[in-house]
Amino acid sequence: LAKTTQPISMDSYEGQEVNITCSHNNIATNDYITWYQQFPSQGPRFIIQGYKTKVTNEVASLFIPADRKSSTLSLPRVSLSDTAVYYCLVGDRVWAGGYNKLIFGAGTRLAVHP
C-alpha cells in the first residue's frame, strides 16, 4: 500500500508561486501520481496526473524526479481562490481486475493571503 506524506499546511501570498511536495517512498512501478484540490463543502477535484518527469496543464505543473519517490505540485501565481486542501495520491494496485483503490492522505491546507 503506497502511502504519501505531505506538509499539513502552507501559507502564501497572492501572485507567488507555490510548491507542495509529496513523498511516496513505496511507489510501485506502474503507479501514477495524482493531485486533487478540495474547496470547503465540495468534493475533491482532479488537478493533474503524471508518471515521471514533468507534466503541465492550464492549472498546474507536476515535477517527478527520476526515482519517483517524491513529486512536487507547482501552482504559478496563486490567487485567493486557490485557498484549498491539496491531496497527493499514488495509485494502489490491487491484483484481480486491474483496478485500484483511491487512498487519500490528510492533504495540505494551502492558505493564500492578500
Place this chain on the structure above:
Amino acid sequence: DVKVTQSSRYLVKRTGEKVFLECVQDMDHENMFWYRQDPGLGLRLIYFSYDVKMKEKGDIPEGYSVSREKKERFSLILESASTNQTSMYLCASRGQRNTEAFFGQGTRLTVV
C-alpha cells in the same frame, strides 16, 4: 458534462435508523467509491466497488454496507445509525485504472 450525483445534500437521522445514501454516475465507470470526511482526518475510504455486485472494504467499513446492483448506482447503507457516523459522505467514480476520479457534492449526515 460528467456527473456524480448524490441523492441528498443534507440529511438528519435518528440513532438506530437505517440510512441509505445513494450515488449515481453517468459516465459508465467501473469503479465507485464511498468516503467519509471529518475535520482533520481527510478522506477515509469506507467501501469501493469495481463492478456490478462486486465490492471491497476500505479502511473503515465497520458499521456500513454497500450495494451495487446496477453499474451507475452505488449505495451506502448505515444499518443502525449512530452519532459517531455524523460526517460528510462523498461518493466518487472512476473509469479504468489511473484515470481521474469524479466526486459528488457530498452528503452531510447528522445523526441525533
